[in-house]
Amino acid sequence: MSDRASFDEASAQRLDRQYAAPALVAQRRRALDAMALHAGQTALDIGCGPGYLTLEMAQQVGTQGRVIAVDTSEPMLDIAHARCKGLAQIEFRLAEAAALPCPDESIDVAAAVQVYLFAADLDVVVHELARVLRPGARAVVIDTDWDSVVWHSSDRDRMERLLAVWMRRYANARVARLLPGALGRAGLKVTHADVIAVVELDPGDNTYSGSQAAELARYVVAKGGILPAEANAWKDDLLSLAARGEYFFSLNRYVFVASKPR
Numbered sequence: 001m002s003d004r005a006s007f008d009e010a011s012a013q014r015l016d017r018q019y020a021a022p023a024l025v026a027q028r029r030r031a032l033d034a035m036a037l038h039a040g041q042t043a044l045d046i047g048c049g050p051g052y053l054t055l056e057m058a059q060q061v062g063t064q065g066r067v068i069a070v071d072t073s074e075p076m077l078d079i080a081h082a083r084c085k086g087l088a089q090i091e092f093r094l095a096e097a098a099a100l101p102c103p104d105e106s107i108d109v110a111a112a113v114q115v116y117l118f119a120a121d122l123d124v125v126v127h128e129l130a131r132v133l134r135p136g137a138r139a140v141v142i143d144t145d146w147d148s149v150v151w152h153s154s155d156r157d158r159m160e161r162l163l164a165v166w167m168r169r170y171a172n173a174r175v176a177r178l179l180p181g182a183l184g185r186a187g188l189k190v191t192h193a194d195v196i197a198v199v200e201l202d203p204g205d206n207t208y209s210g211s212q213a214a215e216l217a218r219y220v221v222a223k224g225g226i227l228p229a230e231a232n233a234w235k236d237d238l239l240s241l242a243a244r245g246e247y248f249f250s251l252n253r254y255v256f257v258a259s260k261p262r
């Protein structure tokens with residue numbers, strides 16, 4: 001079985017809850033600001049996941065516009081579909097970022113948020129993004145670089161061991177630093193680059209890091225040969241730190257706005 005993340009029913013349900021975390025609500029605000037959508041535009045959401053962003057994109061392009069929401073996971077598309085019920089301007093498609101179901105030069109604004117770190121070949125998916133953009137159109141690509149994580153633990157060596165296994169979950173856990181080069185090779189011009197820091201001081205159920213901690217502990221035991229006792233000790237330590245007011249998590253997502261030359 002592959003070490004990579006699979007977006008099955010359980011993981012889709014988990015992400016659906018995780019994406020309501022305040023840090024990710026703030027991230028969506030940043031994504032939408034960068035997209036600067038207008039009524040009547042045709043937009044594309046690549047790797048739409050549970051559809052939170054798709055919903056807001058559809059509200060911004062309105063009934064005269066159109067949003068094509070693409071994902072490779074049927075359970076994710078089911079959740080997104082339910083979330084966006086009644087918005088006839090959205091078309092959900094089961095498709096790959098590497099083979100988008102869109103004609104050449106048909107999209108005004110595209111978003112790819114937290115999806116390219118799962119892509120087997122970054123140049124292929126970014127060339128595909130460039131293919132579907134109209135001349136003058138913009139793309140907003142947001143992705144993580146897991147080297148930017150600062151996750152306080154009483155046992156730093158153990159923390160680093162677990163993170164090294166966790167990074168195998170992604171095709172490229174350090175994809176963000178590669179995006180300027182890949183966008184440029186695809187003929188897109190990067191017009192803005194920025195960072196979104198997810199900073200959390202408690203690991204509660206409604207936080208991004210609390211949800212990821214549970215998934216990390218499950219993943220490293222299932223796929224990384226880490227003993228359950230070690231994973232549990234790590235999780236217990238996070239809770240002890242939180243009880244003492246010493247919990248700290250920070251992870252950077254990087255925002256790239258790129259345009260296709262006219």
Ligand SMILES: C[S@@+](CC[C@H](N)C(=O)[O-])C[C@H]1O[C@@H](n2cnc3c(N)ncnc32)[C@H](O)[C@@H]1O
Nearest residue numbers: 007047048049071072073076096097113114118
């Ligand atoms: C972490 S979620 C991000 C969801 C959404 N973009 C957001 O930020 O709210 C990643 C999503 O990308 C999808 N995905 C992963 N690899 C993909 C690929 N090669 N093509 C299309 N979708 C993909 C997954 O099924 C999952 O729904």
